[in-house]
Amino acid sequence: MILPFFIIIPLLAAFLIALISGERDNWAIAVAVIAMLALLCLALFGFVTIGAQTQVYQMGAWKIPYTICLVLDALSAFMLVIISGIGLTALMFSVFYIRHLSTSWKYYALFMLLITGMNGVVATGDLFNLFVFMEIALFAAYALVSYGSRAEEFEASFKYAIMGSISSTLVLVGIAIVYSATSNLTMATIAQLLPQNPTVMYFAGGIFLAAFGLKSAMMPFHAWLPDAHSSAPAPISSMLSGVLIKTLGVYVLVRLFYNVLGAPPLFLKMFMIFGSISILVASFLAMGQWDFKRLLAYSSISQIGFILLGLGIGTRWAILGAIFHILNHAIFKALLFYNAGTVEMVLGTRDLRQMGNLTKILPYTTATSMCGTLAVAGMPPFNGFFSKLIIIIAAVHAGHPIYASIAVAGSFLTLVYFMKVQRYGFHGKKVIEREGVKIGWGMRTAMIILAVLTLATSLLILPGIRTAVLDPVVAVIMNKTGYITQVLGGNL
């Protein structure tokens, strides 16, 4: 049973880091890297072996209505692989990046707590346990956003914490309402009992939509994201933008609305509406930005819109596109945030107008940023093209030509504002002398790995690989009663 170790390993690593580190961060780095490597191996092993089955782990040797259960199916294994993969590159990047902020072990302890929270949210099968792990992840995120100790970072972190506490309270109210109707907290049992009571289902569903919509920064609830994601240190921005809003936001929305509430058409329609608003408005807002990381943050909102649109359409191909886009967005947005962090570290600015001739100073960063740009804008050999294409085709197929055209327009706008990044930022006319900051090899390696992955993951669309990797995930989402029967198993 590998399931509890997804939570035990990072949590133990966090405590160990706090215990054994002295003034320097050498031991902390060693422990964190070992823990992340172990997690990545474990997650890949889980994803390869799980296939179409479901593993259930019951805590404390109790049986299911009385215990907290952990559930590993294809969807959670897929998310675990994304978390550990992006987390490992973020750790590689931050070993060299964070040292120019401070050499404290606290960063690594908080980082492991962030991983703990996200792994817990993905692995759990219990509604309240999900809330607790979500709070652990958010708590680490608030602290990490303000890690650089600048005025803007504290301001952004405070804003994020207040918005987060509003949404957490809403989640708790939703849990209370669900509990009052079902007297149960195991998600599979709730899925069995709740559809008998549609009033409560729609009430709780609406509250959950607002709460987790706030976490995933869909458009009317997005205000905290550009501040928090642009102020944080670069590896943390990439973790927040690439992974956190997907685990705490999109994954929970999928799990709750598809597997627990049984995909009521009203909420799917709302996903589509919010998703398309996010795509369009966030793209226009991103076009007006001159701050590199802020532009990337708005672009995250817009790409989350694509994912929500795919989930809202709800056909098999649309969900495949959405799942594929979750993976792709994690990869290329993490890459772009690393690029932004490198540029900020060398030039000391995030303003696109202050940049120029970076091809000479930072050849690797410029090359990898071109990969990231083409992937996010949806150019053919890169992975972003295929996921967006699938979502658009699925929208046309399902009879939503308006949403399809919104997605096409959003994709085009993405190309426009990322061309602005390339034109002014990386290939600008301003001549800058190289300053004394050195880029570590870890930063370069992290960027190159992700740049290769933007090309390599487009292979997932080939039919043979797709049936092995993406189709089990889609099957978990599409099969609404499968979750109940597989988790409850014999004790139905």
Place this chain on the structure above:
Amino acid sequence: MKQQPGLTLIAKTVTRISVWLIVLYGFYIIFHGHLTPGGGFAGGVVIALAFLNVMLAYGHETVTRWLNISFMHDLEPSAGALFLTMGILGIALGGGFLANVVHRGTLFNVFSSGNILVLNIIIGVKVAMGLFVVVWSLAIFRFFEGGDK
């Protein structure tokens, strides 16, 4: 008379007498968490409040001199690691994370709940140290001159 840090002599004397009673009460809550309302968190908060009482009465400079803050700082994550170790012991011996590994004892005694008493004590230590260190570090925080406006 030289200005001492902290409150008046009356407050200091009362604190000196009452702090041990408060700590005792905290231990009572921790050790009876499975029989009566309370438990590790509540008892730990009571113990932390006892320390905070001393800090209010005598001033944080004195408390920093008296108590080994860095030891308390280390005790907190080690309590967390100990909790996880109990959980892993459960996997090794009992067939599940945090499964019962300690003898169950007889009903209505202090030793009547197996693991729960051990976990309560660990949680109590963690909460007491954590809460005290948090408030202590808020108290010793001093602004840098000028800010960066």
Place this chain on the structure above:
Amino acid sequence: MTLYLMCFALLLIGIYGIIVKRDLVKIIIASGIMGYASNLLLILFAYRKGGIYPILEKGKDMTGRVMVDPLPQALVLTSIVIELGITAMLIALAIRIFEKYKTFDITKIRRLKG
């Protein structure tokens, strides 16, 4: 029913405080109020009419008695712990913001915009 509505009103008071108040400390207090409202809601859902406290005691006659639901009390304790952590975090952030900006007024703390 009145109790539930009042609980909901308490939640709305918290949200009102967060939206309208300009002082960082008042915002933190308002978020605390919001948390208490949700805790109160959980406890209210656990109430059973004529229920006794859910503790097993020596010589207590349990036949034919209803207990209040003990699970939400455990949930509320957990959420109180979380809230304690979040509040401490918010206060630490507010102190550091005051250090940087020399004010608690959120209308003067606006370096981030756009």
